[in-house]
Amino acid sequence: MTPHMLTRSLDRGATIFLLVVAALGVLIPLSNLLLPAGSFLQVPTYLVALWGKYACYAILALAIDLIWGYCGILSLGHGAFFALGGYAMGMYLMRQIGTRGVYGNPILPDFMVFLNWQKLPWYWYGFDMFWFAALMVLVVPGLLAFCFGWLAFRSRVTGVYLSIITQAMTYALLLAFFRNDFGFGGNNGLTDFKDILGFNVQAEGTRAALFALSCLALIVGFLICRAIVSSKLGKVLIAVRDAESRTRFLGYRVESYKLFVFTVSACMAGVAGALYVPQVGIINPSEFAPGNSIEAVIWVAVGGRGTLVGAALGAVVVNYAKTFFTSGVLAPYWLFMLGALFILVTLLLPKGIVGTFNAWWDQSNEKRTSATMASAAAEDGVTEPKLAE
Amino acid sequence: MLSLFLIAFALPAFAGPFEDAVAKFANDDFSDTEEAIGVIAGSGSKLAFPIINALQDGRLMADPDSKKVYVTGTDGKSIDAATGEAVASVPDTASAVRLNNRLRRSVDAALGSLTLQSPDLGTRLQAAQSVFKSHEETALEAVDSALAKEANKSVKAALAEARAAILLFKSDATEVEKLEAVATLKARGDQDALALLTGMGDQPASVTKAAASAIGSIQNSLAVWSMVQNAWYGLSLGSVLLLAAIGLAITFGVMGVINMAHGEMVMIGAYTTFVVQEVIRTRYPGLFDYSLLIAVPLAFLVAGAIGVLIERSIIRFLYGRPLETLLATWGLSLVLQQAVRTMFGPTNREVGNPSWMSGAFELGQITITYNRLWILLFTLAVFAILLAMLRYTALGLEMRAVTQNRRMAASMGIATSRVDALTFGLGSGIAGIAGVALSQIDNVSPNLGQSYIIDSFMVVVFGGVGNLWGTLVGAFTLGIANKFLEPVAGAVLGKIAILVLIILFIQKRPRGLFALKGRAVEA
Numbered sequence: 068m069t070p071h072m073l074t075r076s077l078d079r080g081a082t083i084f085l086l087v088v089a090a091l092g093v094l095i096p097l098s099n100l101l102l103p104a105g106s107f108l109q110v111p112t113y114l115v116a117l118w119g120k121y122a123c124y125a126i127l128a129l130a131i132d133l134i135w136g137y138c139g140i141l142s143l144g145h146g147a148f149f150a151l152g153g154y155a156m157g158m159y160l161m162r163q164i165g166t167r168g169v170y171g172n173p174i175l176p177d178f179m180v181f182l183n184w185q186k187l188p189w190y191w192y193g194f195d196m197f198w199f200a201a202l203m204v205l206v207v208p209g210l211l212a213f214c215f216g217w218l219a220f221r222s223r224v225t226g227v228y229l230s231i232i233t234q235a236m237t238y239a240l241l242l243a244f245f246r247n248d249f250g251f252g253g254n255n256g257l258t259d260f261k262d263i264l265g266f267n268v269q270a271e272g273t274r275a276a277l278f279a280l281s282c283l284a285l286i287v288g289f290l291i292c293r294a295i296v297s298s299k300l301g302k303v304l305i306a307v308r309d310a311e312s313r314t315r316f317l318g319y320r321v322e323s324y325k326l327f328v329f330t331v332s333a334c335m336a337g338v339a340g341a342l343y344v345p346q347v348g349i350i351n352p353s354e355f356a357p358g359n360s361i362e363a364v365i366w367v368a369v370g371g372r373g374t375l376v377g378a379a380l381g382a383v384v385v386n387y388a389k390t391f392f393t394s395g396v397l398a399p400y401w402l403f404m405l406g407a408l409f410i411l412v413t414l415l416l417p418k419g420i421v422g423t424f425n426a427w428w429d430q431s432n433e434k435r436t437s438a439t440m441a442s443a444a445a446e447d448g449v450t451e452p453k454l455a456e
Numbered sequence: 457m458l459s460l461f462l463i464a465f466a467l468p469a470f471a472g473p474f475e476d477a478v479a480k481f482a483n484d485d486f487s488d489t490e491e492a493i494g495v496i497a498g499s500g501s502k503l504a505f506p507i508i509n510a511l512q513d514g515r516l517m518a519d520p521d522s523k524k525v526y527v528t529g530t531d532g533k534s535i536d537a538a539t540g541e542a543v544a545s546v547p548d549t550a551s552a553v554r555l556n557n558r559l560r561r562s563v564d565a566a567l568g569s570l571t572l573q574s575p576d577l578g579t580r581l582q583a584a585q586s587v588f589k590s591h592e593e594t595a596l597e598a599v600d601s602a603l604a605k606e607a608n609k610s611v612k613a614a615l616a617e618a619r620a621a622i623l624l625f626k627s628d629a630t631e632v633e634k635l636e637a638v639a640t641l642k643a644r645g646d647q648d649a650l651a652l653l654t655g656m657g658d659q660p661a662s663v664t665k666a667a668a669s670a671i672g673s674i675q676n677s678l679a680v681w682s683m684v685q686n687a688w689y690g691l692s693l694g695s696v697l698l699l700a701a702i703g704l705a706i707t708f709g710v711m712g713v714i715n716m717a718h719g720e721m722v723m724i725g726a727y728t729t730f731v732v733q734e735v736i737r738t739r740y741p742g743l744f745d746y747s748l749l750i751a752v753p754l755a756f757l758v759a760g761a762i763g764v765l766i767e768r769s770i771i772r773f774l775y776g777r778p779l780e781t782l783l784a785t786w787g788l789s790l791v792l793q794q795a796v797r798t799m800f801g802p803t804n805r806e807v808g809n810p811s812w813m814s815g816a817f818e819l820g821q822i823t824i825t826y827n828r829l830w831i832l833l834f835t836l837a838v839f840a841i842l843l844a845m846l847r848y849t850a851l852g853l854e855m856r857a858v859t860q861n862r863r864m865a866a867s868m869g870i871a872t873s874r875v876d877a878l879t880f881g882l883g884s885g886i887a888g889i890a891g892v893a894l895s896q897i898d899n900v901s902p903n904l905g906q907s908y909i910i911d912s913f914m915v916v917v918f919g920g921v922g923n924l925w926g927t928l929v930g931a932f933t934l935g936i937a938n939k940f941l942e943p944v945a946g947a948v949l950g951k952i953a954i955l956v957l958i959i960l961f962i963q964k965r966p967r968g969l970f971a972l973k974g975r976a977v978e979a
Contacts, residue, residue: 141779141782143782215959218959218960218963219962219963221963222962222963222964222966223966224962224963224966225966226778226779227714227778227779227782228917228962228966230714230779230782231913231914231917232917232958232959232962234910234913235910235913235914235955235958235959236955236959238910238955239951239952239955239956239959242948242951242952242955243948243952245948246948246949357910361716361783361786364783365783365786365787368783399794399798400794402790402791402793402794403790403791403794403795405787405790406787406788406789406790406791406792406794407787407791408787409783409784409786409787409788409790410770410784410787410788410791412783413774413780413781413783413784413787414770414773414774414784417780
């Protein structure tokens with residue numbers, strides 16, 4: 068009876084979230100395109116692109132919450148999967164430039180002509196076709212996560228060690244992508260995009276469509292995560308998070324569960340990156356910087372670990388604050404604020420915004436209902452994740 | 457000689473051959489200039505070197521009207537070239553004595569032979585080395601006469617090598633002379649000798665054969681030396697890694713606290729050095745050579761105090777929650793970086809090397825810089841002191857007790873929270889000391905710490921958490937492996953390869969090289 072009530076309350080949160088995202092995904096593009104420019108209700112194009120960026124960050128945060136909040140895997144290298152997805156999309160966009168580049172080479176992107184390359188490297192083949200690029204957006208991060216996870220989880224690298232080697236992974240990729248001879252544009256990365264599927268990436272209509280797509284992807288990603296965590300598989304994941312050895316002794320193949328959820332999460336991060344690149348118009352190696360991945364983790368912590376809705380909310384709140392503060396006179400103090408946010412959230416708000424709200428909601432419900440319900444609610448792990456590692 | 461100058465000054469009509477030669481510069485005629493160079497170089501006058509040197513640099517001014525020649529010093533003061541008397545100013549009609557390529561060679565040769573017999577040892581050695589490099593036939597006579605007079609052993613060897621280089625390229629040298637020359641170059645056995653031997657051109661058969669065997673033996677010894685060089689670079693990098701990681705080995709390895717702000721402690725140590733040097737520069741410039749000795753204890757205290765503060769205010773609430781600690785300390789690192797950026801500015805700050813840390817010396821074929829050598833020794837000293845401290849002091853005993861079994865230690869009357877704070881302070885303080893050393897070889901900027909944090913974690917994880925010896929072995933292994941990979945794969949790929957190898961290594965041995973065994977593992 069109690070679990071039923073809690074699921075319902077969670078469902079309510081999830082429903083509100085989905086409705087809000089869907090409404091934004093429809094209303095913002097419509098207002099941008101249909102209302103006259105300068106009208107009070109019209110959303111300017113730069114804001115559409117900005118919120119599209121937030122939506123991509125929210126998907127990344129969802130991906131991190133899926134593994135960290137529900138399976139206890141703290142990846143400090145999820146920015147790498149995000150960036151790989153972004154590079155796959157960037158490669159497609161580069162090949163769409165065609166002869167409109169500075170050097171006008173129909174096959175080779177500008178930076179290859181600049182480096183005196185004679186022909187396209189093999190790993191650039193196929194990226195002139197959208198379906199192939201879209202597939203690679205999922206396959207490349209997924210494959211890397213699968214190989215990495217297969218090695219790591221099988222030899223039971225857990226906790227902090229895993230965090231540190233994921234950080235080493237993204238750092239190694241950062242160094243590699245900075246190299247010119249690696250074939251991804253080196254320091255400058257990929258930029259100067261023109262078309263996506265025949266539409267101009269700079270055009271208002273394309274931007275609005277990309278924003279709507281990002282919202283759609285956020286909704287789909289959220290539904291996938293919800294489906295995973297509320298299934299029986301999700302219960303095992305939570306068991307792994309709270310007591311890994313015990314779950315193993317009960318006969319579950321812990322590493323397979325972890326590997327599955329890690330790979331799914333990496334694919335989601337890849338999609339987020341792929342949607343991010345056409346909206347910001349550039350992808351470069353700094354996306355691999357370990358700091359970015361850690362920042363993404365803090366979005367989840369701020370919003371509420373193990374709540375999904377909170378992760379997405381945290382991504383938007385923190386990034387909105389970042390945009391707000393870094394563009395004003397307070398810019399030099401932004402890092403102070405971000406740093407303080409890290410410290411204060413971990414010390415004072417370990418459950419994050421949504422987690423704390425849920426706890427408060429439960430508590431006020433408790434007062435109204437009987438004491439037996441209260442004791443049962445405390446045992447549930449979904450709304451109140453135990454943060455002990 | 458001085459009296460001669462005085463007479464010459466008083467009675468220009470009775471000028472000697474030196475003064476006549478000097479006056480020839482004013483004729484603005486290349487053959488007169490050449491003659492003058494020859495006479496002056498052979499005159500033995502102490503003005504000979506400044507005059508020829510000035511001629512080479514275009515600082516020798518000749519006045520065609522009065523036939524007077526002046527040497528303008530690099531400091532802007534001028535002297536009369538014939539007498540050495542200081543003059544107030546050079547007349548406007550004077551212009552620099554011109555040279556052509558042929559004359560430049562005679563100037564070089566004259567300078568070479570003048571400096572070969574300079575009273576200063578360093579100048580003589582340098583001159584001999586420059587003759588070795590140029591191996592101009594014209595210098596042979598000067599080298600021979602210098603060789604006859606030379607008493608110093610190393611200069612004598614350098615002169616002999618210079619002589620060998622000249623003879624090897626001299627077309628009319630006898631076969632015996634050339635064979636001797638090849639033997640001398642073989643004994644020298646470095647890259648320069650190799651270049652001379654491979655580029656010597658047509659020679660008699662016996663000389664070619666001797667040269668071929670000399671080339672082979674030089675190449676072998678060079679290969680060995682390049683291994684030694686790589687090993688030295690590796691040790692040097694390893695010592696830097698160890699220094700950066702050793703504090704982390706305490707906070708992470710012994711206490712289990714993931715301190716992402718560790719790099720910022722290193723940075724604070726470096727900035728402490730900067731402040732100490734600034735104070736010394738402005739107030740007590742004489743103490744500059746002691747600046748690092750003053751900075752080391754100060755950096756330890758500053759970083760250690762900040763460490764204790766962090767432990768008391770943040771970390772102690774997060775024990776047993778390593779991932780939360782990681783996030784909080786990452787936030788802390790952002791705050792510290794930004795604080796330093798606000799206080800000292802975002803650009804690199806200048807930290808100087810004391811005299812005993814600058815320069816280098818040659819060991820066989822490799823060059824060892826003093827700062828790298830001192831850092832290696834310093835790192836080993838810090839390591840030994842730390843080890844001794846953990847082993848022999850009361851605080852060390854308490855630290856080990858608390859890490860091995862916190863509750864038991866508490867039951868025995870150890871104030872565990874005090875020990876926690878001091879341990880964290882110790883780790884941070886050592887990071888601060890590392891900052892003093894790293895300020896000598898790296899840019900002191902707010903981002904200094906970030907560049908070391910990932911490497912430091914790699915070292916500690918690779919070596920095995922909770923084991924200081926593991927950190928030592930880990931740091932030197934990674935340093936040496938990195939430097940041996942670098943010539944093969946390039947610097948960046950080498951680093952990537954190391955990262956990938958560590959990731960794979962952790963799969964094999966998830967707890968590092970020297971893993972703790974038993975119950976502590978699961979704690």
